[in-house]
Amino acid sequence: MIRVEGVSKSFGEQKVLDAVDVNFETGKVNFIIGRSGSGKSVLTKCIVGLLEVDEGRVLFDDRNFTVMSHHERKSIRKEIGMLFQGSALFDSMTVEQNVGFPLTMFSDMSADERAERIDFCLRRVQLDGAHKKYPAEISGGMQKRVGIARAIAMNPKYLFCDEPNSGLDPQTAIVIDNLIREITYEYGITTVVVSHDMNSVIEIGDRINFVNAGRIWWRGDKDDILHTSNEELNSFVYASDFMRVVRQNLK
């Protein structure tokens, strides 16, 4: 479980996060949703340590990540896998080198064991045969899948996904969503997905946290979110015509 307690973060005069408290449960797909600029990406960056928090603390299974030194954080970082919005694959490396990169850096595996693990991860994301291709030679959906394969290469305990479906067509988006859900349940990891895609939320969200004005405005599960009376959340969830039709049908 990841616990975020009273985390605040400001950039100059602007307070982006204001004493945020939130828990992300193990073995569940936990969503952080909210409008653009609401602070959800900053919250994620604070959790994984890309940004230092001004106040509060972040605990990974009761280990206080916030007070750890750069060196101490390494042990937790090795347990974190992250899928970035733009995939963040290394351009100069092939698909297999990308997936094998964390193994090369941090594992004692032999070359054969590493190759076997890379094969397993690529098979797991249905990307057999793309080993020798460079990121520029594969589609956006395939890049996301390589990103997932790289994220799970080290058997992470925590998986972070930043806008995993941005720029993907609806069918590919569902494939990525399903992969995230399957991997979460299969390995019992704590998954945190940052998104404003309501399809994904309804599709795979177990726990949903709505961030607004730098605070957790609402939390619940996907059944609750469709019947909430929270005005801010309603205007976010039912912003599209499609979702308004869904609401009509629900009524």
Next chain:
Amino acid sequence: MSVFNHIGQFFLLLRAAFRRPEQWRLFLRLTLLEIDKIGVQSVGIVALLSLFMGAVICIQTAAQIESGWIPVYTVGYTVRQTMILEFSPTIIPVIMAGKVGSNIASEIGTMRITEQIDALDIMGVNSAGYLILPKIVAAVFIFPFLIIGSMFLGIAAGGMIGELSNIIPLADYEVGIQFDFRPFQVAYALIKTVVFAFIIVSVSAYCGYYTRGGALEVGHSSTQAVVYSIVLIMVSNLLITQLLLI
């Protein structure tokens, strides 16, 4: 951000870059790749520039010497001194700042804006060490070889153009290039080269590493890298010359 902030941030980045590499074998492999990128792939441009510089210095010096009182071997002497003291160790690094510096800044800058550096950091990899240290080691190692090659080519080109255009006989040119030779001046030139190599890579890497924004900012970082590198090369050139030659 103030100049002092930049200086502080620059030294913090260097401190991170000089941490012990996580994997020595990988570090060695990356350093060899960088030697190829920074050094071997620059041989052509360095050779071309050196040949033309040596030839032009020879013609220009000969054109200045009209008095019969000045011995003709002075042309060879001047070409040697100019190439060894200034043109090879300073002008070539300035050109390299344009070629290598902009490349490093844009490569690292693009990695920053596409979150590749964030990906390294989240994995627990020391991104500064992984990306910057092999480049620094490679440049500091390979630059002296490039500059020694440049000196030889420039001096040879001077002799060749002098002979071919009947400016100075080769025998006199040879006398000139051997006249009053002080080996320390080559050492001075190589010390400068190593310092300039360090400046080019570290400053360019700094500009790239702290790029914020998009493609426009990557271009801006690349330009900044070249400008700052050249300015620092010129300032340190003056300091090193003052310290070592006087």
